[in-house]
Amino acid sequence: SILRSIKTSLVRGNQCRAFGSEAVPDRKVAVLGAAGGIGQPLALLMKLNPLVSRLSLYDIANTPGVAADVGHINTRSEVAGYMGEDQLGQALEGSDIVIIPAGVPRKPGMTRDDLFNINAGIVKNLCQAIAKYCPNALVNMISNPVNSTVPIAAEIFKKAGTYDEKKLFGVTTLDVVRAKTFYAGKAKVPVAGVNVPVVGGHAGITILPLFSQATPKANLSDEDIKALTKRTQDGGTEVVEAKAGKGSATLSMAYAGAIFADACLKGLNGVPDVVECSFVQSTITELPFFASKVRLGKNGVEEILGLGPLSDFEKEGLEALKPELLSSIEKGIKFANQ
Ligand code: NAD
Ligand code: LMR
Numbered sequence: 001s002i003l004r005s006i007k008t009s010l011v012r013g014n015q016c017r018a019f020g021s022e023a024v025p026d027r028k029v030a031v032l033g034a035a036g037g038i039g040q041p042l043a044l045l046m047k048l049n050p051l052v053s054r055l056s057l058y059d060i061a062n063t064p065g066v067a068a069d070v071g072h073i074n075t076r077s078e079v080a081g082y083m084g085e086d087q088l089g090q091a092l093e094g095s096d097i098v099i100i101p102a103g104v105p106r107k108p109g110m111t112r113d114d115l116f117n118i119n120a121g122i123v124k125n126l127c128q129a130i131a132k133y134c135p136n137a138l139v140n141m142i143s144n145p146v147n148s149t150v151p152i153a154a155e156i157f158k159k160a161g162t163y164d165e166k167k168l169f170g171v172t173t174l175d176v177v178r179a180k181t182f183y184a185g186k187a188k189v190p191v192a193g194v195n196v197p198v199v200g201g202h203a204g205i206t207i208l209p210l211f212s213q214a215t216p217k218a219n220l221s222d223e224d225i226k227a228l229t230k231r232t233q234d235g236g237t238e239v240v241e242a243k244a245g246k247g248s249a250t251l252s253m254a255y256a257g258a259i260f261a262d263a264c265l266k267g268l269n270g271v272p273d274v275v276e277c278s279f280v281q282s283t284i285t286e287l288p289f290f291a292s293k294v295r296l297g298k299n300g301v302e303e304i305l306g307l308g309p310l311s312d313f314e315k316e317g318l319e320a321l322k323p324e325l326l327s328s329i330e331k332g333i334k335f336a337n338q
Contacts, residue, residue: 028054030095033102035062037250045258051265058091092133103143105248112145131160146170146202148332155336166300170279173256178235179209187218212311267296
């Protein structure tokens with residue numbers, strides 16, 4: 001039996017090595033805004049992801065320190081820090097995924113749209129560089145207002161002749177993360193097994209959690225569903241107010257960003273049935289961009305899944321969100337083309 005256990009562990013060791021060094025492809029992930037409140041914990045979480053072989057950390061300031069710090073962690077990826085616009089090309093070259101948490105966050109009393117004037121320009125410049133240096137990368141847009149920054153990115157890529165709608169994602173995973181947490185608390189079920197789709201966009205009432213499709217099923221009252229919906233829609237504001245002027249969600253966002261990037265990596269690597277909600281170019285409603293469940297594959301978006309059956313409350317929410325979402329989308333398109 002000793003011999004058998006040695007043999008078993010040898011076989012296991014070989015399988016691990018085969019999986020570790022041959023079956024997992026090299027993948028470069030770039031984080032733009034890597035020294036920020038989201039960027040730093042996101043860099044940490046991406047350094048812990050065994051699917052990443054190169055981690056590129058870019059910001060306009062402070063990246064050498066972040067890169068040196070994260071780079072000492074004994075996991076697979078090699079870390080490089082890049083600072084300032086003249087190093088942006090190097091930071092991006094060869095990237096499979098570019099995650100963008102660059103830009104200013106909200107303070108109490110502000111809406112996400114109040115960030116437009118500063119962040120639209122930042123996103124525009126970064127996307128021009130992406131079109132030039134890594135036009136085939138999947139772009140994970142975190143910078144707010146997501147409802148406008150994603151259309152801006154699309155227009156910039158169109159102008160550069162590199163647009164592929166399958167490769168541009170607004171990261172709405174934090175809405176799903178919140179919906180799961182709040183639902184599990186109310187339904188008194190273990191959060192690890194909870195699923196809740198969140199559709200629409202990423203601001204206020206454009207965030208539409210579909211609790212009628214939440215699993216495991218729970219018999220919640222209409223009032224409970226209403227309250228859960230409102231808390232999910234106001235989740236960002238809850239954090240902004242609690243931080244009282246020191247920014248918005250960073251740690252939960254880094255977690256959500258890492259989950260979404262991991263799903264993109266798995267899709268690229270050919271793992272089947274990888275599904276996450278994301279704000280993408282879409283035809284499932286009359287709006288040109290819409291968040292819904294998306295199946296991820298080797299080229300990015302493989303399939304946009306439909307909304308599924310909606311409750312009357314959700315149908316009302318869907319109609320109510322359309323004017324605001326459309327106007328945010330149009331604002332982004334107009335900015336990119338002016
Ligand atoms: P932060 O101010 O802490 O960090 C932003 C970082 O971006 C800074 O390090 C800054 O130097 C950098 N930056 C500014 N201009 C840049 C440029 N041109 N190129 C590269 N980097 C640049 O802010 P934060 O808390 O990390 O938030 C970042 C953004 O993410 C905000 O717009 C915020 O609203 C958004 N956000 C989105 C979600 C979401 O769910 N999608 C969640 C939370 C925050
Ligand atoms: C969030 O949902 O936490 C982010 O969009 C940041 C914000 O401004 O609320």
